[in-house]
Structure formats: C-alpha cells, structure tokens
Amino acid sequence: MSLKVTVIGTGYLGATHAAAMAELGFEVLGLDVDSAKIEMLSAGRVPMYEPGLEELLSRHVAGVPGSTGRLRFTTSWEEVADFGDVHFVCVNTPQKHGEYACDMSFVDGAFESLAPHLKRPALVVGKSTVPVGSAARLAARLAELAPAGAGxxxxxxPEFLREGFAVEDTLHPDRIVVGVASEGAEKLLREVYATPIEEGSPFVVADYATAELVKNAANSFLSTKISFINAMAEVCEAAGGDVVKLAEAIGHDERIGSKFLRAGIGFGGGCLPKDIRAFMARAGELGADQALTFLREVDSINMRRRTHMVELARTAVGGSFLGQRVAVLGAAFKPDSDDVRDSPALNVAGQIHLQGGQVTVYDPRGMDNARRLFPTLGYAPSALEAVRGAHVVLHLTEWREFRRLDPVELGEVAAAKVVLDGRNALDPQLWRAAGWTFRAMGRPNA
Structure with missing residues (x-):
C-alpha cells in the first residue's frame, strides 16, 4: 500500500486507531504532545487498559523484536506533515468546566499546529466527537493556513468504539461513516478502509453535518434506552414488579431489542454523559433546543440512579453511614476497562464517603486511576479484602470476576451479609442461599 497514515493524538482513540491502521498494512506515524506517552508507546506499551490493544500495538511498533516496524511515534508536527497522505485527528473533546458545551480547544489546537506544515496535498480526517458545524469551520481554517491551499x-x-471492544470495533466496524466534500476524499477513505469494506462493513457517505450528527444521535439514542429501562426500574420498585423480567419481555420485540436494557446505576464514562450534554448545548445555539429537551430528563434519570443507590445503602446500614464500613466492588465505569471518567461506581463511593461511611473499593483494572481521582477512599487488593468487615457490599461494575465470587466465602469475612446489586448482574438465588440479604434495583426484595 502506498498511502502513509498519521494519527494525531494517541489517547484511547488514537492509540487504537494507529495500531489498527498498521494492522491493515499501512505505514503509520502517531503524534502526541506528551513525550512520556510517546516514549511508552514507542516501547510497545499502552497507557490505558484495553483488551488486545497492547498485543496489537507491539506487533507493529518499530524497534520491538519481531514487529512489522510499520508504526512509529513522534512529537514533531513537521515530521507528521512531511510523512502523511492521510492525517487522522483523534484528540479529546471534553465537556467545558461549568457548562454543557463541548471544549474544542484540543481539536482547534491540533488543526492550528498541523495546517501550517501541510506543504503538499493531503486529506485531514477528523474522528473526534464534535458539535455539528465544526467540520465546515475547520475546513475553512485548513484552507486559510495550509501552504498547499486547496490541495x-x-x-x-466519527468513531464508534466501545471500550472493552475497541480493537474489534476498529478492525471490523459495524459501519463506517464519512462526511466528505469531494469524490477525491471519498476515494481516499475507501482505500484506507478497503479491508473492512471487503469484509462487509457498510460504508456510508454523507455531508459534513450529517456525519457529525450521526455520532451525537447514536449516543443520544443509547443514553435514552438506558435511562428508559432505569425509569421502568423506578416504576417496578413502586409497583412491586421485576425490571429484569420486564426487560426480557420487551427485549424480544425486534423493534426494541434486548441490548442496553439492563437496569442499574446508569451510564458514565468519557462519552455518553458529556456527548448528550454537548448535543443539547449545540442544539440551543442552532435554535433547535426544543427538539432535544427530552435529553435533559435522560440525563436527570441517569444521575438520579446514583443517588438512589446511596439511599439504598444508607437504609441498609440503619439510616446513617457514620461508623459503617461499605465495600464497593467496581471503580471503572464499565467492565474490561480501566476508565474511571464520570464513573457511577466512584460517584456513589464518593457520596457515601462524604456522608461519613468508611468506603473500601476494589476493581480488577481501575485501581490506579481511581486512587488518582479519589485519593481519600480506601482501596483493597482483592474483592475478599474489600468485603472484610463490611456492613454492606455494593456491586457497581459488572466485571465477570464479581459474578464468579463465592458468597459463602465472602460471608465469612463480612460484618453483615447485605449486598446491593447496582448492575442486576449477580444471581439472587445464589447469594440468598448463602444467607445474604440481597437487594437489586427495580427487583422484588425476595
């Protein structure tokens, strides 16, 4: 393959995309302004946990014994501009502090740094989740700053990666969406994605605005589906119903489907919460805010679930957390990840701690990140040690390891055998048979 690819930003999205492009056969150069991150990646190691990513990366990083050598990393904008035919921009778009709106400073900074070095024809491809209208603005800025001009x-x-499945989603995407302004750009991207297209991945060609809206719409729909089943859990608790059976029944309807219908303490992470808020903010700027007012309730339901779990835990320990030991199983916002950004589990743990509870957390992968974010919480090296002496156990991240725990063994070290399942993933019969008081969100108490 003659095309050379660069990836700007080597965080979760960028590192995965760079490794995948090398796997697809391209020569790849990754850039980041963080020299420590570049040093780590150049040694074939990744700064986050993602199943299969480090193995994929080390298979291609130049200098790693036995690698293809197709993947290198740099901090030089000039080197990236000289090297690449296609430049993927994969930097972060966090939520602005104190606002719903998206912080575009990293994206804008990347374009401002790259464009002045583009002295020959190239295609710059944005993958970050941005407010609709950003691409048109950035296209104009590229034309203004790039020495190659119209070239x-x-x-x-847009990317559609699921944490825990990022490698699979990049190499075998369920769809590829491209917003382009010319046939030439479309042709280049068809060449980049030739392998997954040949394997059957749909290739959807759209304008800039539609491509930007696809990611916003997808995340809004998923968020709505999660909050819907959590709203049904609230109704089930009030009416004495079972939300798990309810979800099973409606999930058989092919118009609804069973995915994202597990009630619990809600969604978190670095995408869904900030993306739906940024979408609402942008709709307001466009004068279409009434179209998305329902997302405010979606967000409200989601945040309410965390508070509800705190209330359940407080009731379980007699009405006050003072002097009570609380075990929290889970820190990452989802399993198979060490990402603790906007983690419901840590949010619940933090609220309980602030109310006087002695909280001990255990997570198979997210401990280091959790400690950096919540240094005042207690941390244990295992689930068993987290539960030791606890008056209530909270299951808040649905790791496979937690589903395999032996409730009899845990019951021998707990101060009180009370477990609250915040993810509806544990087996109630198994825990109750071992003598535990078992409570799950939206389910009968017995």
Missing part, C-alpha cells in the same frame, strides 16, 4: 481537504469520520 488539503477535510473529511469527518
């Missing part, structure tokens, strides 16, 4: 084009190619 530099922009495309928008």
């Amino acid at each position: 530099v084009e922009l495309a928008w190619n």
